[in-house]
Each structure stands twice: as C-alpha cells, then as structure tokens.
Amino acid sequence: MSTPRSKTAYVVRPPTAVLTRGFDPRLSVGSARPAVFRSSTYVFSSPEAAERAFAIALGKARPADGESVDLIYSRLSHPNAEIAEDHLVPLEKGAESAAVFNSGMAAISTIFLTLCPPGSSFVYTVPLYGGTQHLIHQLLEPMGVKGIPVMAGDAGAMALAVAGARNLRLVLVESPANPTLVMTDIAAAAAAAGEHPDRPVVAVDNTFMGPTFQHPLVLGADLSVYSATKYLGGFSDMLGGAVLGRDPELLVRLRGTRAILGNILQPDEAWMLDGRLPTVGLRMNRQSKNAQRIAEALQGHPRLRRIIYPSLFTDPEQVRIRDAQCSYPGGILSLVLEGGKRAAFDFLRRLRIAKNAVSLGGVETLACHPATTTHSEMSDEELVRYGVGQDLVRISVGIEHWRDLLAEIRGALDES
Numbered sequence: 066m067s068t069p070r071s072k073t074a075y076v077v078r079p080p081t082a083v084l085t086r087g088f089d090p091r092l093s094v095g096s097a098r099p100a101v102f103r104s105s106t107y108v109f110s111s112p113e114a115a116e117r118a119f120a121i122a123l124g125k126a127r128p129a130d131g132e133s134v135d136l137i138y139s140r141l142s143h144p145n146a147e148i149a150e151d152h153l154v155p156l157e158k159g160a161e162s163a164a165v166f167n168s169g170m171a172a173i174s175t176i177f178l179t180l181c182p183p184g185s186s187f188v189y190t191v192p193l194y195g196g197t198q199h200l201i202h203q204l205l206e207p208m209g210v211k212g213i214p215v216m217a218g219d220a221g222a223m224a225l226a227v228a229g230a231r232n233l234r235l236v237l238v239e240s241p242a243n244p245t246l247v248m249t250d251i252a253a254a255a256a257a258a259g260e261h262p263d264r265p266v267v268a269v270d271n272t273f274m275g276p277t278f279q280h281p282l283v284l285g286a287d288l289s290v291y292s293a294t295k296y297l298g299g300f301s302d303m304l305g306g307a308v309l310g311r312d313p314e315l316l317v318r319l320r321g322t323r324a325i326l327g328n329i330l331q332p333d334e335a336w337m338l339d340g341r342l343p344t345v346g347l348r349m350n351r352q353s354k355n356a357q358r359i360a361e362a363l364q365g366h367p368r369l370r371r372i373i374y375p376s377l378f379t380d381p382e383q384v385r386i387r388d389a390q391c392s393y394p395g396g397i398l399s400l401v402l403e404g405g406k407r408a409a410f411d412f413l414r415r416l417r418i419a420k421n422a423v424s425l426g427g428v429e430t431l432a433c434h435p436a437t438t439t440h441s442e443m444s445d446e447e448l449v450r451y452g453v454g455q456d457l458v459r460i461s462v463g464i465e466h467w468r469d470l471l472a473e474i475r476g477a478l479d480e481s
Contacts, residue, residue: 079155082154082155083152083155083156083342083343086152086154087147087151087152088151088152092144098340099144099145099148099339101145101332102144102332103332104139104332105138105139106139107137110135114135115135115137117135118137121134122324124321139329140324140327140329141324142329143329143332144332145330145336146165146330146332148339149163149330149335149338150162150163150165151163153307153309153342154309156276156277156342156346157275157280157282158280158282158283159280159282159283159311160289160310160311161311161312162309162310162312162316162317163308163310163316164307164308164319164323165293165305165307165329165330165338166308167305167306167328167329167330167331167334168304168328169272169290169292169294169295169304169305170197170306172290172291172292173196173200173270173306174328175308175326176266176268176308177205177210179318179319179321179322180234180266181234182234183210184209184232185211185232186212186213186231187210187211187212187213187233187234187235187237187265188212188213188223188226188227188235188236189212189213189236189238189239190214190216190217190223190237190240190242190249191215191216191242191450191451192239192245192443192452193239193242193243194239194439195439195440195441195443196439197237198440198447199442213226216247217239217240217242217245217247217248218242218247218250218382220249220250223250223253223257224253224257227254227260227265228257228260228261230261233258234263235265235266236254236265236267237269238251238254238267238268238269238270238281239269239270240269240271240390241273241274241397243439243440244397244440245373245399245457246273246373246374246375246397246398246399247383247452248383248386248387248390248391249386250390251269251281251284251285251286251390252284252285252390254286255267255285255286256285259285266315267285267286267288268287268288268290268308269286269288269289269290271289271290271291272296272425273397273425275289275291275296276291276297276309277296277349277392277393278349278392278394278395279391279392280390282309282310282311287310287315288309289308289310290308291306291307291308291309292305292306293305293306293330293338294306294426295425295427296348296349296425297338297341297342297345297426298337298338298426298427299341299344299348299427299428300427301427301428301429301431302337303338304334306330349396350393352395352426352462352464353393353395354467355396355462355463356374356394356395356396356397356398356460356462357374357394358471359398359462359467359471359474360374360376360377360398361374361376362471363400363474363475363478364377368402368403368404368408369400369402369478370401370403372398372401373398373401373457374394374398374399375387375394375395376394396426396462396463397425397459397462399458399460400457400458400460401454401456402456402457402458404456405456406434406437406455406456409457409458410434411480412458412477412478413432413458415476415477415480416473416477418430418469418470418473419473419474421433423438425459427461427463429465430460430463430465430470431461431463432458432460432461433458433459434455434457434458434459435457435459436448436454436455436457437455439459440453460474
C-alpha cells in the first residue's frame, strides 16, 4: 500500500520510479512486487484513526505531509489503487497526483460530473471518441450542461469559443483526434483557458500518445486523461481509466466523486495495471516504430486515397503542432481507401494477423471501421463534417514483426 515518499538527495528517473515509488515490501509480507488485496473493508488502528480517516475522506481535513492515513472501504480507496496511482505519477511528466477508475469512460464521466454542474458550459474538440460524444449528447446536454464543439486543430476557433463561453468549467481536448489523427495545439488551448475569467480546467484525452510521446501537463493542461484499457494496460484483457494532474487538490475532488459513483478500479485490475506500467515505454516505442515503417511503406499505394499518420503530415500547422508537442508519431494510423465502405469492409475481411476489433493500444494489431463501430453514435452529418468517412479504416499497430504486418496489409489492399 502507499507509503510516504522517502527523502533522498536525488530524484530517480521515471523507468526507475515506476518500479520503486510508493510500495513498501514490508507491508506485503516481504513480496518483491505488490500482492492483490481483495478486501472490502479495513480494520482501523484506533477509534481516533477512524475519525481522522473519515475526516480526510469527506474533505473536512487534509493529510499532513508524510502522514499515513488508515484505509476505510474499497469503494473509497484500497492498497492496489494507491500503488497503481503512485506508479502512474512518474510516467506523466508534470503530474503530482493520480486517480484510477474502472474504465476510460468512468474517468471522463467523473471529470464532467465533478466540474460541470447544470447551467455551466464546456468546450470540446471534434471529432471525439464516440463514447464521449454519446455522453455529451445523451446525458450532459439533457442535464442542462452546454457543450461547445470546436474542430480539432483550429486554434483560432478554440480561442474564440473559449473567450465567448459563459460559466465555462472545462476545456476538453482530444489530441490526436480519434480516428482522424488531427492534432490540437494543447499549449494554445491552455493559454486561451488561462485568459478566461472562469479559469476552466483544461483536460486532455492523452490515450493515443501518452504517457510516452506527449505530455499535456508540461504544455499547460491541468489533467491528462486515459483509457487505461489501451496502451497503459496493453494486452486487451482488462478495462481501466486514469486521470493525472498537477494539482493534488483537484484530484482529491475527483476521488470524492469517484467514491460517490463507486467507479474505482477494482483490486485485481489495479494489480494487473500496475504490473503493466513498467513496460509501457517499451511497448509504445516498438508499436510506433512498426506503425511508422508501415505507413511510410504504404505511401502512394494505388488502392489508397490517403494514409493518415503523423510522420506523413503535410499541412504546415499540423506539422508545427506535431513537432512542438509529440516526440514520436505513435502506433495508430488510418487508411482512406478507394472504393468507399465496400472496399473498407473487404479490406477488413481479408486480414488474418491483424484482427477486426475495436479498441487499440494492445500488443496485437487491431483494425476497425470507425463510422460503423466506435463512432456510429454520430449522425451522418457529424461523420461527414468531422472527417470520419465510410472509406476510413483505423489500425492500431501491435508489436508483431512489421514486415509481416506490411505484407498482410498490402495483400489485403491488392486483392480489392
């Protein structure tokens, strides 16, 4: 379980911290790695300790520096959640605190329900992951929360939307956008939010590029949000979500809402996630190298109208944003096929190594047709306006040998 940080004369680097921070083997019967703590409730060391724990949990008090607070109940927190949160922090540059959730949508929903009461507004980039889009249209707007969409990558429109919003509580940026990979200038969005009198929180869905290739908190964002199901988990065998931030007090608020909603990551999944964190950088670097080799090798293929991948950007503004905020191009690419929906479906049908499935970030390669799956909750007008065409296939490249993947993709294209 979580322990106070040791006072040392130096600061270890993230790959070391993710294996050493916040875990005391003495509290796990000497085990070198954390065990699973499957317990719903915890025994207090004293009545006074119970009183203190509840005062802190309810926000009536704040823990003192280095104070070890007794655990209460696993809906509020538990050892595996605390360990995973401690190990997430060093992976996200600029982060001081983290909170884990039982899915990425749970993390996003908790942010909205914490920050955006009825009558407030928020600005968000489009296109957006279909689940988040559904949350906005089906839950938040009927509750009286106003969403203001802005096209991804349009810094001028972002500045105008933020400046003109009233009772603004949140600016949500998804960059790169799913599945068009259009990048939004995070620093510019944060600067616009900083000039607004309401000082809205800036949250970035960093699932596609982080925490290895993009660092929103360093660029001025307040929160970095993840579907931990994807690259953080990395094996397509668990669901999870995570939020990291620069301000621990903001994370305290999110954890308070989490306790009410009961959407904390469960002990077994938190243990699984924690075990995957030391290899995030290794996996993402392999996936990015594979994706870049494949995308660049497919450039100019006669069956493709376009390949969407950051290293192939030609728009000067997108190139500028990419170079300013991303260290590598990442493991996601999108193919725009000649022949529309039929060609896209035929392509997916021919894949054998790559699997036709939604999700992304796993060690295996996955391919899907966003317009009829992940983004099918959007109207036809929204799909057209946001560039999610019937001819678009999104591919999450895994860690297989890139030449095998390239041969399969070429073969699937050539047969069409």
